[in-house]
Amino acid sequence: MNKASHKISLTDGETEISCPEGVSVLVAMHRAGLSKIPVGCRAGGCGVCKVRVVSGQYHVGKMSRAHVSEADEAAGVVLACKVFPEGDLLIDPQGKFYKSQQK
Amino acid sequence: MAINGVLRPGFMQIRVMEMEKALWHYRDILGLDVVGTGEDGRVYLKAYDEFHRHSIILRETDVPGMDVMGFKVSSDAYLDESAEKLKNYDCKTEWVEAGEQPGVGRRLRVHLPSGHLFDFYADMELSDNGPMTENPDVFKDMPRACGVIRFDHALLYGVNVMENFKILNEVFDFELAEVQNDPEGKPLVIFLSISNKAHDVAFAEHEEPGKLHHCSFLLEDWNAVGHAADIMTRFDIPVDIGPTRHGITRGRTIYFWDPSGNRNEVFAGGYHYYPDLPQRTWDFDNVGKAIFYYEKKLNDTFLPVVT
Ligand code: FES
Ligand SMILES: [Fe+2]
Numbered sequence: 001m002n003k004a005s006h007k008i009s010l011t012d013g014e015t016e017i018s019c020p021e022g023v024s025v026l027v028a029m030h031r032a033g034l035s036k037i038p039v040g041c042r043a044g045g046c047g048v049c050k051v052r053v054v055s056g057q058y059h060v061g062k063m064s065r066a067h068v069s070e071a072d073e074a075a076g077v078v079l080a081c082k083v084f085p086e087g088d089l090l091i092d093p094q095g096k097f098y099k100s101q102q103k
Numbered sequence: 104m105a106i107n108g109v110l111r112p113g114f115m116q117i118r119v120m121e122m123e124k125a126l127w128h129y130r131d132i133l134g135l136d137v138v139g140t141g142e143d144g145r146v147y148l149k150a151y152d153e154f155h156r157h158s159i160i161l162r163e164t165d166v167p168g169m170d171v172m173g174f175k176v177s178s179d180a181y182l183d184e185s186a187e188k189l190k191n192y193d194c195k196t197e198w199v200e201a202g203e204q205p206g207v208g209r210r211l212r213v214h215l216p217s218g219h220l221f222d223f224y225a226d227m228e229l230s231d232n233g234p235m236t237e238n239p240d241v242f243k244d245m246p247r248a249c250g251v252i253r254f255d256h257a258l259l260y261g262v263n264v265m266e267n268f269k270i271l272n273e274v275f276d277f278e279l280a281e282v283q284n285d286p287e288g289k290p291l292v293i294f295l296s297i298s299n300k301a302h303d304v305a306f307a308e309h310e311e312p313g314k315l316h317h318c319s320f321l322l323e324d325w326n327a328v329g330h331a332a333d334i335m336t337r338f339d340i341p342v343d344i345g346p347t348r349h350g351i352t353r354g355r356t357i358y359f360w361d362p363s364g365n366r367n368e369v370f371a372g373g374y375h376y377y378p379d380l381p382q383r384t385w386d387f388d389n390v391g392k393a394i395f396y397y398e399k400k401l402n403d404t405f406l407p408v409v410t
Contacts, residue, residue, distance in 0.1 A: 041410070043341065043361065045167040046409065098404070
């Protein structure tokens with residue numbers, strides 16, 4: 001391996017994946033075939049992938065201010081498609097799930 | 104049939120979060136040409152086969168979505184007539200002065216009940232890089248990338264869309280060509296035509312006003328749709344669905360997102376509409392086939408995800 005990977009865990013206590021440096025949390029989840037966070041535009045615009053980062057280091061890309069206020073961002077409430085881990089992360093999904101995912 | 108009054112969708116101003124990434128998408132992937140940048144930073148683009156100065160305007164800000172959609176009309180007098188008629192409706196109107204967009208005359212702005220802004224204008228300068236008109240070749244410069252032919256239509260999400268239809272029909276002669284009903288049999292998505300196209304704009308009933316579902320660009324045929332699909336995979340464009348076909352309008356299509364999460368479509372085909380044709384209707388039991396004709400079922404994202 002030439003690039004660092006980070007461990008992403010969800011607060012459900014059962015989901016754990018590894019996310020390569022430079023890949024967003026959402027894309028890493030999607031590639032792992034998991035739908036624990038809803039996937040939409042993958043561009044920080046639609047807001048469906050909202051999560052709260054409980055702990056860990058990361059940086060974010062541009063996110064729509066219609067979905068993430070400055071206060072949200074400071075509190076770790078962010079869009080998973082724009083979260084790039086810099087260390088292991090613990091994440092709590094917040095988004096509205098799609099009908100097919102509601103049981 | 105002579106088309107008079109409203110002629111066609113002419114422009115859309117789209118909000119993007121990072122101009123550089125947006126330009127990569129609209130210029131280098133879709134193949135639009137950059138016309139110029141205004142003093143306020145808005146960037147103007149056009150497709151190779153469009154005659155007028157610009158059709159897509161990108162404005163950088165921190166909330167993506169649509170600012171306004173513009174429709175070209177046949178005469179300036181039509182704007183005054185329409186403004187007069189609009190006094191009978193409970194919707195705000197205003198005049199946007201000539202030059203607010205370079206090369207564009209005054210615009211009659213209508214604040215639609217759905218929360219969208221529609222501008223109607225009679226004048227836009229012809230492009231100095233438009234299609235050839237004398238012994239015209241099929242293109243002047245070779246189309247690039249997806250090589251979209253023109254900005255074609257949009258699907259917009261908002262409240263009270265049948266109120267929109269009332270105004271657009273009674274004042275501007277938009278016709279209701281096709282309808283997707285909800286489970287109670289009430290209109291969920293309405294497809295409106297002001298031309299021979301199956302739709303020039305569509306509206307879906309949605310709890311939030313003023314949302315953009317997609318902005319659509321025309322391609323020549325199925326082969327061009329396939330080429331666009333290759334480009335999307337090669338350059339890792341987030342694709343919503345496609346290539347597939349719609350039951351509604353019969354267009355062959357791909358849906359994908361720009362780098363700010365605004366959905367785009369490239370499509371080819373669709374039936375021809377005439378105002379004397381009966382309206383087509385889909386009940387909710389057939390919504391899968393209506394939206395995605397080959398899959399015959401909806402995906403998770405197409406209906407709920409908007410900007
Ligand atoms: S998927 Fe649309 S904001 Fe993340
Ligand atoms: Fe469309």
